Amino acid sequence: MRPTAQPGHPADPSAPAAHLPVLYAQVMDGLRVVEDGRYLDGTFGRGGHARGVLEKLGPGGRLLLMDKDPEAIAEAERSFGGDARVSIRRDSFASLGDWEQARGLDGILFDLGVSSPQLDVAARGFSFGKDGPLDMRMDPESGESAAQWLARADDAEIADVLWRYGEERQSRRIARAIVARRAQQPLARTAELADLIGSVVPRGKDKSHPATRSFQAIRIHINRELADLEAGLDAALAALKPGGRLAVISFHSLEDRMVKQFIARHAKAPPANRRLPQAQAFVPVLADVGGGAIRAEADELAANPRARSAVLRVAEKLDADGRLAA
Structure with a gap:
């Protein structure tokens, strides 16, 4: 995740939206x-x-x-x-x-x-901390959104993605919860997915949000x-x-x-x-x-x-x- 800008950097001509690049x-x-x-x-x-x-x-x-x-x-x-x-x-x-x-x-x-900039705009759907459409595409005009993939993938495929790309130990439990939830109503918002994951996975000792690994994994998968x-x-x-x-x-x-x-x-x-x-x-x-x-x-x-x-x-x-x- 690439950090946000601060003024005064050598590469920053004091533009308001300047970006402070990491390293x-x-x-x-x-x-x-x-x-x-x-x-x-x-x-x-x-x-x-x-x-x-x-x-x-x-x-x-x-x-x-x-x-x-x-x-x-x-x-x-x-x-x-x-x-x-x-x-x-x-x-x-x-x-x-x-x-x-x-x-x-x-x-x-x-x-x-x-x-x-991508993470901080709720409409892009990358962050579980900002409610927005469950999209996650770096190119929002191409390919399948996170919501579309979660609406069609079976629990085995979802669990595999969560484990492979997020090393999420509760991948099977989360995948089953997603499939059960969508049978009632499709997941369309980032807050809905984050709340669902939080309801089935306890917060870890590091105090990070239970959805952290899952959001990372889904994003990596959606964007290949x-x-x-x-x-x-x-x-x-x-x-x-x-x-x-x-x-x-x-x-x-x-x-x-x-x-x-x-x-x-x-x-x-x-x-x-x-x-x-x-x-x-x-x-x-x-x-x-x-x-x-x-x-x-x-x-x-x-x-x-x-x-x-x-x-x-x-x-x-x-x-x-x-x-x-x-």
Whole structure:
């Protein structure tokens, strides 16, 4: 979940709706922006990181912006549509390989999860703390809403999603309650779903709302977030030039595990198996240049408590011989 803005940030020209991006300084260091470089922000959100990259680019630099949320794209057009260095595309970063301009890039950023502007608008249906339509789509003009899916999925499918994407231990109990409730009246509002879950699941020792894991799981499922991440990581690797940097910010363990394993798979040879014929020599394609997981420091956590779950990983694409580019 991407934190909300505060004024006075280097990337914030004191605009009222400015966005304070999580791990801003660490992302800028990781991307290592050069004046004439080509960069892609695959999750524009409200443009905090994009502003930082653009400030470092000269007249010959290029910044490509992507987001599947139409409100985010509208903000990108308002903020950067008149800048000749910027190109904007409404789409998921999973499809960045289809964008002809996204070739030979010096850096790519994915800031995963739901943004605070999305979470804070009740009409988007992401939050159990604000009653609104049970939607949860990052692109509200495409695909099935949470209400539509909950109205048709059987209890086994619902339980599987809650367990797989939310690690919800009470997934079966919640799924049965949802199916029983919809037989009387379809679930249409976020407050209805949150209240239903709260009625069958006791509040845990950490005092978090009983619906927290379920809302996360349903959102991930509705938006195909992990499938998009898998496709996006592959597309990003293909789009980077040797020496190009990939920076990914994750907000829960499932995402971070995928990113960590992706980098390791392309950076380290798999364990040898003495029972199999000797495989072709492994040539690494990526190097972990961030030193593993990068987290927010104390001053950022004090200003933005939501940053506590953010994890940044940075990798660099190697040359054809598996070496860091000069």
